[in-house]
Amino acid sequence: MSAVTAATTGDPLPAPPDRAPDLADDFATGPRSELWVGHYLPHWTTPDRSAARTGPTEDGLRLRIDEDQPDWRPEDAPMRVSNLATGTFSGPLGSTRGTHRHRDDGLTVRTPTPTRLLWAPSAGRVDLTVSATRDAGCMLAGWLVGTEHGGEQDSGEVCVFEIDASAIGTHTVARTGLKAHHDPRLVTDMTEVVLPFDATRPHTWTAIWGAGRTLIGCEGTVVRRIEQASAYPLFLMLDLFEIGPPGGSYPKSALLHRVRGWTLG
Template sequence: MLLASTLAATGAGQATEAEASTVAGELSTAADFPPNPIEKPGWRLDRNDEFNGSLDPSLWVTNYLESRTAEWRSRARYNFRDGALVLRIDDDQPEYYGNGNPMKVSSIQTGQKTNLHKDDQFDHSIPTDMKYTPKYGYFEIRAKSNARSGFHTAFWMIGRQDTWAQRGEVDIMEHAGIHGRSSFNYNLYPWSDPNLRLVQDRVRVGFDMTTEMHVYAVEWTPTQLKLFIDNVHVHTINQSLDYPAVFFLGAYERAEWTGDVDPDDPRPKEFVVDYFRAYSSDGGSSSDPLVSGATYKIKNTGTGQYLDSDAAGALVLTGSSTYDDQKWVARKDSTGAWVFDNVRSGRGNLDTEPNNRVIWNSGDVYDDSRWSVEEASGGFRLNNQASGRDYLYASGSQPRWNTGSTTGNTVWALERQ
């Protein structure tokens, strides 16, 4: 039997809101739960990584919240085994902070920026690199955890923090050794979001999370966060983040609340993840021209050239390549406009400047980096939201913006990657 029950707040300094407990039906207790088919009825696959021997560089950052520590301390330790990702804490792994705090981390995440998540530590500024930051959908992993001393694993998400209030955190599956082999935390932390209330829940399962692969998922809607285990809906938080989020897969040792490490407990300590899959609803968003969070190449239909990022903010139009320079993550923001984030690490959003210049920026989102996507014969027109700046168009080897002309070189094909 699998049940979700309320967990008292543990050191958070806030009262816990008790959400409705849920009892699910009998689940498998003696074997792995099989992988789900990649096609999910009622949902459209946005992004996925099956972890078949490599990480998708257009999806993952392999440095954990790098601005908080030295870059080399933030690097994930990982390998692949039997078609799955293995995140490791090794004997020789450096402490994350290096200031006497003993925590060690191996984490991958779908976005990165300076001061993301918490601002209690700072080491250096980093480029904004938001690879996949959806708003709403269905997100699942198939994984096996590890109940070890001073150790925990987590599948979680945080607001991408376009504003200071957008910092809510959802711990979809947070399994700590101190909680044994068959329970995990399902939490919502408001941090600086005034519209959220703290929820800390313990979910108890009828299987051994450390010896069996199981499926953990969240359905994120505008009003709820629904937890699923092995495709069974087991719990609901009747609140929701109303802004895009960054997703994390992580293994952590000595993260303050998880206790001390038994010196006789050998490393490596592991978090094994078979796949990560992200879906958007087939309903409601089908009228949108793009899938928010998906990656596209942007091709001018008049010239056949692709929008390509270059050094120092420059953009060029050139022939097709397989490099990240030509890949852009489309994200629909809270204004209803689209933002295009270059996949290449350290290169930000498609942006306009005076004198018809089109550039990539450092990751800021203002009207000059917001675009409406308008259907046109043979493709789409991208209309910049800054006053007096209209359609993106091709001019020789350079992209430009105009003041309203709709000639053929203002039409772009958006090729889903």
């Protein structure tokens, strides 16, 4: 992946739609159950391993990794995660059907989950205001992933951002772009962008997708123009990962301040 600066396009993002968002949460009372599932891909593991650790603050919602938190799957250890998602889908127990088949090592359904499309637009816009973390071994991410409930090829991903704690300083390096996964209609197109600020402060990412085009922006400026877009429902996922052996002080955490989403088309 090549590195570019966030200011290289110089183009402002389009204004959001002039109407109330279809998805809106400031997390004042924690994640709202009608908007969020507080588990990370629960169908591929068990509820005790997929459950998010969170806590409301006056500034939003804290995603936490706690010292006693189990690995997401024993096969992936050491890796712990707290995630919010706008829906779930899986096939029956023992099947390989389910949202986000992101690994090639034999993911099978261990906990069947209902099809819940809490917010899953085929074209849309989302604005995510977050503060990343410098806690060792951690990554904060925001993704839009194919639900796959309509077909296994409907699996592409808009990677709005991935920010490693080790990549944060006076400037921040973030990964962003598009991942095809199992969708032959898409081509993976990921890169790194250099943001001219410390991403542990509140900042806003934007993704706009549909009609064969994806825009990704940060702080009101376009950082990626991708002449591809999926045309099937996508779930929003917001994740804090700890990857690697436990260490340092706990809890490790990042903040979700605000989410706004619009269904388009």
